[in-house]
Amino acid sequence: MDVELNEDQRLFQRTLREFVEKEIVPVAAEWERSGRYPAEIVARFAELGLFGIAVPEEYGGLDLDRVSFALVFEEIARGWMGVAGVLGSHSLSTWMIARYGTEEQRRHHLPDLASGVRRTGIALTEPGAGTDLQGIATRAVRDGDHYVVSGTKTWITNARHADPLPVLVKTSLETPAHRGMSVLLVDGSSEGLTISRDLPKLGYKGTETCEVVLTDVRVPVSRLLGGVEGRGMQQVLSALELGRLNIAARAVGVAQAAYEAALGYARERHAFGQPIADFQAIQLKLADMATEIQAARLMTYWAAVRSEAGPVKAEAAMAKYFASEVALRATMEAMRIHGGYGYSQEFTVERLYRDAPLMAIGEGTNDVQRLIIARSLISGESSLGW
Numbered sequence: 386m387d388v389e390l391n392e393d394q395r396l397f398q399r400t401l402r403e404f405v406e407k408e409i410v411p412v413a414a415e416w417e418r419s420g421r422y423p424a425e426i427v428a429r430f431a432e433l434g435l436f437g438i439a440v441p442e443e444y445g446g447l448d449l450d451r452v453s454f455a456l457v458f459e460e461i462a463r464g465w466m467g468v469a470g471v472l473g474s475h476s477l478s479t480w481m482i483a484r485y486g487t488e489e490q491r492r493h494h495l496p497d498l499a500s501g502v503r504r505t506g507i508a509l510t511e512p513g514a515g516t517d518l519q520g521i522a523t524r525a526v527r528d529g530d531h532y533v534v535s536g537t538k539t540w541i542t543n544a545r546h547a548d549p550l551p552v553l554v555k556t557s558l559e560t561p562a563h564r565g566m567s568v569l570l571v572d573g574s575s576e577g578l579t580i581s582r583d584l585p586k587l588g589y590k591g592t593e594t595c596e597v598v599l600t601d602v603r604v605p606v607s608r609l610l611g612g613v614e615g616r617g618m619q620q621v622l623s624a625l626e627l628g629r630l631n632i633a634a635r636a637v638g639v640a641q642a643a644y645e646a647a648l649g650y651a652r653e654r655h656a657f658g659q660p661i662a663d664f665q666a667i668q669l670k671l672a673d674m675a676t677e678i679q680a681a682r683l684m685t686y687w688a689a690v691r692s693e694a695g696p697v698k699a700e701a702a703m704a705k706y707f708a709s710e711v712a713l714r715a716t717m718e719a720m721r722i723h724g725g726y727g728y729s730q731e732f733t734v735e736r737l738y739r740d741a742p743l744m745a746i747g748e749g750t751n752d753v754q755r756l757i758i759a760r761s762l763i764s765g766e767s768s769l770g771w
């Protein structure tokens with residue numbers, strides 16, 4: 386068993402870290418406060434090929450191994466979690482198209498999506514249906530060689546830039562509900578598709594998060610993901626496993642940034658004639674943070690490696706649950722170590738503290754992750770140990 390990165394992964398990590406340190410960290414605070422869209426960073430994502438991290442090479446993508454995939458989100462979130470979201474939703478969508486799309490759909494969409502010429506996201510959540518995806522109300526009614534789609538989706542990342550936008554819909558009212566659910570690849574320029582508003586957020590700035598309204602949007606039947614109705618729930622749940630790995634990795638990145646900020650401040654800040662890092666109370670906080678962050682990182686990489694062989698329902702849920710809780714604790718402790726300065730926007734930890742809660746909510750709340758883990762263990766689908 387090898388718990389070290391291989392040479393290719395280390396080189397990739399160094400490349401990512403240099404990019405983040407030079408081009409994201411210096412602008413993150415100012416752009417986050419001003420609400421400026423990070424167009425230059427997004428353009429660099431395209432130049433580096435990062436829009437193709439989940440796209441097979443035959444369609445122009447990087448087709449990264451899963452540990453390298455996690456490294457992308459860890460390193461970028463360490464600099465600015467918000468801009469990692471641009472890649473997160475895009476990668477989940479491209480993986481789903483690559484995994485479940487027809488050959489025609491792959492050839493039509495993936496090359497442009499891999500290069501960043503076009504981008505994508507995914508529209509699942511609705512005002513009345515979040516965790517309970519089977520409760521969605523968005524309908525797609527067949528009308529000849531088109532579906533007519535109506536409904537509202539919310540908390541949609543990349544909404545303004547998604548082309549296509551995969552939308553989870555009900556193509557029938559069959560019972561149980563999941564049998565009537567499908568995914569349609571909706572053109573971003575479709576008549577009747579509108580961005581009704583941007584959602585105000587505590588953190589996760591830098592990328593837009595929108596409410597999307599579909600009013601009698603006509604979608605060609607050829608845009609039904611995979612070409613067969615009733616498979617949408619299966620497609621989405623499978624993609625969410627990959628999404629949970631990216632959320633876990635983002636949480637590790639945020640926690641790592643909080644630890645580094647706290648360690649640096651503790652070394653420089655003096656009280657009672659000595660650095661506060663010399664005080665045992667501060668040392669204990671740093672020790673706890675470092676131990677938990679490393680455990681979260683190893684759990685995330687473990688789940689990533691496991692995912693190479695197939696579904697990782699429990700493993701991805703464990704990684705997402707644990708790493709996001711670690712991020713919450715690490716950012717709080719970093720703020721405590723900074724004292725009053727931690728509450729100031731002049732210091733990074735204030736932004737990290739606002740960004741951390743999203744990881745405990747996104748891609749399924751942590752309570753849902755705990756249920757997934759428990760049910761997987763009880764059913765025998767998963768087990769502890771090797």
